[in-house]
Amino acid sequence: MAKFRKLLFLRHCKSYHQLINCLLLLIIAFFCYRMSINCQHGLLPTKPQVVITSVAKTRPAQLLSKDHILGTQLKSNLSVVTESTPSSFDTLSLPRLMSCQKPALKSIIIAEKTIPLMTVAKCIKFCWSETALYAALFNGSSCYCTNVHGSGNLDKDSNCNVACRGDLALRCGGSDQWMFYKIAEADGERGWTTWMSYGRTEKDMNVYRTRYRGCPGDKRSRRSCLVHLHKSGSAVKTNGSPLIIDHFIGCFTNQAWDLPDNRLILAKYSVNTTQDCITSCQTIGSLYSILNVKNCICSNSLGWSRPIDTCVYGFGALVFSTSLLKSDGVTLKFEERLTQRQVAVVAHYRGGSTFASLMFSNYPNSLYVFEPASVFGAVWVGVNNSLARETERSRIFLERIYPLWFKCHAQDLPGIWLTKYPGWGNHNSGFSVFNSCKKAVGSLTGAYKCSAFIEEKCLISPVVAAKTTRMVHSQNVKRFAQIETDIHVLHAFRDPRAQLSSRAQLELVYKKNQLSHLITSCWELNELSTVFNDDLKDALNTHVVHYEDLARDVISSAKQIYREMNFTLPGEVIRTLQESTGKGKVKKAEKKYAYGTIKNDPTSLIDSWKKKLNHSMVNIADNSTECRKLFAKYPDKFKPLRDMSS
Known part of the structure; x- marks a missing residue:
């Protein structure tokens, strides 16, 4: 009853004996309380408003401790969970809003709960x-x-518009959308890494x-750290040899060990058993013995490897330590990106863009992805204007997807993205x-487990690149750059x-009136x-290449970039x-490239629109x-047809 008296319209009651006036108000207050309606400023619920705040800056390690979950500091931090996009996509802050997307497969759910007064x-906290x-909210009350x-598929943020039943000022997903928050890390710093199983067959899984x-999780820098190693499972012996588990550190990605001239490899042997590998590396005094397929690699660094199961x-x-792991601590050494x-x-x-x-994409040992923006799907329900749709997609993509990739x-x-992409075969x-x-x-x-191989490849590739079309709203691109x-x-x-001519040829495929x-x-x-030539003209990280220049002399254009x-x-x-444009000894088939934007003779496409x-x-x-204005900006590139020589 004391809670009800806090409501503004009950404070006028001097006494509960004033039954005629106050009893009715008490009934209304009880109704509001049961229906989770905010009646403090009136008798009718107000339209939910999204509160845009900033994430409280607390130490990530504190966020992941169980004591912190139960403490008041967590309550303070979560009271200002952001639903807005920060000035830059901070891949370190927790918790952080990741996406609004269509419902997920039930197979990925590890726990779920419906809370009547959900926030x-x-x-x-439950997750x-x-x-x-990750914690995903759905339809106001499901977690x-x-x-x-x-x-x-990713959806627009505004479709996650169902108010939380326990706090009408915040959103808890949509009626057909899940709202994902990243709440913890498995990076080996703020949270435990994934479990790494000992063995080479599925029968060995979970034995140890x-x-x-x-x-420290900074993948850009070289680091050496004494980590806490958590062990689980039964002992493994091999023909009476010492316990292998007393040396076992974990399972790690292994692409870096195949790099040419890998300076981290001290020695490489062909061995029959794990114990032979450990003994061989002990002989030369290395820190680690690494069993990579049938090869035994001795090294004093784990390079760019990522934990994987x-x-x-x-x-x-x-990966094994050449010395016995008598305690729960082991030193791990990694290299800078x-x-x-x-x-x-x-x-x-x-x-x-495919041509450019x-x-x-063909730089040696590069990592390149073709059209990763396909995570959005074809159509967004409720968005009729294509420009508005692409503007919103562009913002989400450049602010949340590209930073994760790069x-x-x-x-x-x-x-x-991990299940359907990267597709497109030869383009990636x-x-x-x-x-x-x-x-x-x-x-x-x-797919999630195997994605650690993408992370390692990202760390060791001299060039990491991606190309996407449509995600080019000018202000979003400017902000990203x-x-x-x-x-x-x-x-x-x-x-x-x-562009119009090329699109028109695909009108039967895309069912669109490209002329419009x-x-x-x-x-x-x-x-x-305006963005590239004026606003960012002094920026060192922005560049422009014209298709027409590429088509006429691709090598000169490439050298310039x-x-x-x-x-x-x-x-x-x-x-x-040279091969792709018919200027080398080998001419690749046109059909190998998407829709013929690259031909053996790309110059034939420059004026084909005429x-x-x-x-x-x-x-x-x-x-x-608008077109005349564009022609005026690039008089040496584009001209009205009437001004062109025949």
């Missing part, structure tokens, strides 16, 4: 108690805990397992081990009439040209570019204010 904090990495970032924490499927290397350049290629659809991306946080990428590079592992392990959980200054943003630019997009394309290209990036163009890339567009289409471009 974001209650769901996160923390279940040692989950799901997972170790995978969902499995559905280890995991560790206490090692796929050795029982035949993917990964078993090898990546020299990170490149994001952006363009309008049919703008020549060849400059980086900062080697592959395990935080949406689950649908650097995913062979991940794809083989994913096929062997199976299921979405398997200003925040992520270590990522080079390359805009592939093409005559809008040529011409004026919009000119406007968007004008906006982007590499000079701007202060990078050396390797001979392998030059040969690939023959393919009818007179009315050309007039639209010539007479449009």
